[in-house]
Amino acid sequence: MTNAREDFTLDAELEETDDWDAVELVDAGGDDPEEAADEPTVGAMELAERHALRRVAGLSTELEDISEVEYRQLRLERVVLVGVWTDGSVEDAENSLAELKLLAETAGSEVLEAIYQRRQSPDPATYVGRGKVDAIREIVQATGADTVVCDGELAPSQLRNLEDRLKVKVVDRTALILDIFAQHAKSGEAQAQTELAQLQYMKQRLRGWGGNLSRQAGGRVAAGAGIGGRGPGETKIETDRRRINTKIAKLNRDLREMKKTRDAKRSLRQARHIPAVAIAGYTNAGKSSLLNRLTDAGVLVEDALFATLDPTTRRTTTADGRVYTMSDTVGFVRHLPHQLVEAFRSTLEEVADADLILHVVDGSHPDPEGQLSAVREVFAEIGAGDVPEIVVINKVDAADPLVVARLQREEPHSVVVSARTGAGVREALAYVEGELPRPGVEFKALLPYERGDLLNKLHQHGEIDLLEHTADGTLLAGRANEDLAGELAAYAV
Numbered sequence: 001m002t003n004a005r006e007d008f009t010l011d012a013e014l015e016e017t018d019d020w021d022a023v024e025l026v027d028a029g030g031d032d033p034e035e036a037a038d039e040p041t042v043g044a045m046e047l048a049e050r051h052a053l054r055r056v057a058g059l060s061t062e063l064e065d066i067s068e069v070e071y072r073q074l075r076l077e078r079v080v081l082v083g084v085w086t087d088g089s090v091e092d093a094e095n096s097l098a099e100l101k102l103l104a105e106t107a108g109s110e111v112l113e114a115i116y117q118r119r120q121s122p123d124p125a126t127y128v129g130r131g132k133v134d135a136i137r138e139i140v141q142a143t144g145a146d147t148v149v150c151d152g153e154l155a156p157s158q159l160r161n162l163e164d165r166l167k168v169k170v171v172d173r174t175a176l177i178l179d180i181f182a183q184h185a186k187s188g189e190a191q192a193q194t195e196l197a198q199l200q201y202m203k204q205r206l207r208g209w210g211g212n213l214s215r216q217a218g219g220r221v222a223a224g225a226g227i228g229g230r231g232p233g234e235t236k237i238e239t240d241r242r243r244i245n246t247k248i249a250k251l252n253r254d255l256r257e258m259k260k261t262r263d264a265k266r267s268l269r270q271a272r273h274i275p276a277v278a279i280a281g282y283t284n285a286g287k288s289s290l291l292n293r294l295t296d297a298g299v300l301v302e303d304a305l306f307a308t309l310d311p312t313t314r315r316t317t318t319a320d321g322r323v324y325t326m327s328d329t330v331g332f333v334r335h336l337p338h339q340l341v342e343a344f345r346s347t348l349e350e351v352a353d354a355d356l357i358l359h360v361v362d363g364s365h366p367d368p369e370g371q372l373s374a375v376r377e378v379f380a381e382i383g384a385g386d387v388p389e390i391v392v393i394n395k396v397d398a399a400d401p402l403v404v405a406r407l408q409r410e411e412p413h414s415v416v417v418s419a420r421t422g423a424g425v426r427e428a429l430a431y432v433e434g435e436l437p438r439p440g441v442e443f444k445a446l447l448p449y450e451r452g453d454l455l456n457k458l459h460q461h462g463e464i465d466l467l468e469h470t471a472d473g474t475l476l477a478g479r480a481n482e483d484l485a486g487e488l489a490a491y492a493v
């Protein structure tokens with residue numbers, strides 16, 4: 001495959017050449033530009049209304065006080081997706097764009113077209129080959145798109161060059177994911193974490209975006225309105241950078257405070273030796289559904305990417321009465337923006353500190369192995385690489401049995417479930433209970449009947465192998481953690 005022909009611009013040629021591909025994406029309803037240009041159908045209007053609502057909900061995290069910075073509130077409407085495919089199979093390339101489509105739709109936009117180009121590597125100036133930019137512009141004009149979303153993290157100069165030539169807003173995958181997080185963040189902590197990630201992203205792009213500042217920010221900047229305290233000779237970018245740094249410092253302070261609460265809860269749990277199970281995995285794998293199945297947690301389940309940003313922890317018990325906790329966590333995605341991993345580090349610590357990870361994977365996804373390895377990359381990055389892991393192959397009701405069998409072969413420590421139908425859930429629970437850390441100290445004691453409190457604790461946190469009511473008290477043998485074993489020592493036999 002060569003990339004020699006970079007100079008065509010005509011649609012007709014576009015059809016013929018073999019290094020362009022328009023991706024057939026599932027759920028093509030509304031993707032037809034002809035149809036979209038007409039009166040919107042009732043369905044499309046409802047969709048538009050829903051999206052409008054979603055965007056309003058996201059306003060709270062907009063960075064109003066840094067209004068002059070070139071942070072683009074995405075407000076994506078009608079988008080064209082553009083990818084560069086460097087290695088892997090055609091399927092990989094198409095899966096990647098199909099995922100980008102889901103991400104764009106989650107952010108509230110309508111995807112009109114998806115195209116990718118085979119190249120050795122992205123063009124340093126324009127991401128796609130320079131000659132392809134005109135072809136993209138024609139597609140943009142023909143479809144009436146207002147935004148182009150590129151499937152990668154682009155350099156500021158690449159974004160700027162593309163915008164100059166395409167005459168529409170150009171954003172990258174990272175900005176898209178950040179925007180989804182901003183829309184979904186509910187708790188103060190998730191909002192602060194997301195905002196921090198956005199600011200880090202912005203900060204790296206200040207220079208690049210400064211170049212076409214006046215065009216993008218419009219009259220406001222041109223008129224010199226906005227920031228008051230600009231010092232003599234100071235450039236706007238410096239002012240912006242300083243404001244961003246101040247804001248970042250404040251967010252870091254706030255987050256440290258919030259982390260204290262989280263740490264306090266965790267150390268309480270650790271002091272009591274309560275085992276912790278973390279449910280983690282790719283976004284939309286069914287983590288929240290599984291937590292609900294396993295513990296009746298009532299956590300939000302949505303067919304949307306990154307529905308969960310705030311981890312929920314539920315206390316639950318094993319069949320034999322031992323207490324442990326189970327937490328839902330933020331979903332992962334391929335190339336999860338580094339800024340987000342950093343910002344969500346304290347949330348992700350829950351995964352690293354867990355005694356056991358339930359790694360949920362969607363068995364009905366076209367590339368479950370790709371998802372497993374993307375998630376494991378993040379595990380390694382957050383220091384969770386050594387935590388024991390059970391792979392939960394979910395959505396067996398919708399998955400191809402051959403794929404499920406293949407996954408079971410590849411992942412010996414796995415269970416197959418459907419969080420939707422409940423199939424396999426009991427077996428999964430039994431597996432989890434068997435893998436929970438066992439209390440470390442063996443004991444044998446004769447507990448007087450007035451120590452019902454201690455017996456209660458043993459039921460919750462210990463393992464009882466023998467329990468006999470005698471004339472002198474309860475004869476017990478089993479395993480307990482150090483603290484409990486210490487309390488029992490007085491009654492040892």
Ligand SMILES: Nc1nc2c(ncn2[C@@H]2O[C@H](COP(=O)(O)OP(=O)(O)OP(=O)(O)O)[C@@H](O)[C@H]2O)c(=O)[nH]1
Pocket residue numbers: 282283284285286287288289290300301302303304305306307308309330331332394395396397398417418419420421
């Ligand atoms: N067919 C099928 N669908 C499922 C199953 N489990 C979950 N789903 C669906 O998958 C979608 C995502 O489920 P969630 O539980 O929200 O997934 P999640 O992993 O928590 O997703 P995020 O929080 O967005 O990362 C929802 O539409 C669920 O109804 C299953 O066993 N079978």
Ligand SMILES: [Mg+2]
Pocket residue numbers: 287288289300301307308328
């Ligand atoms: Mg969830």
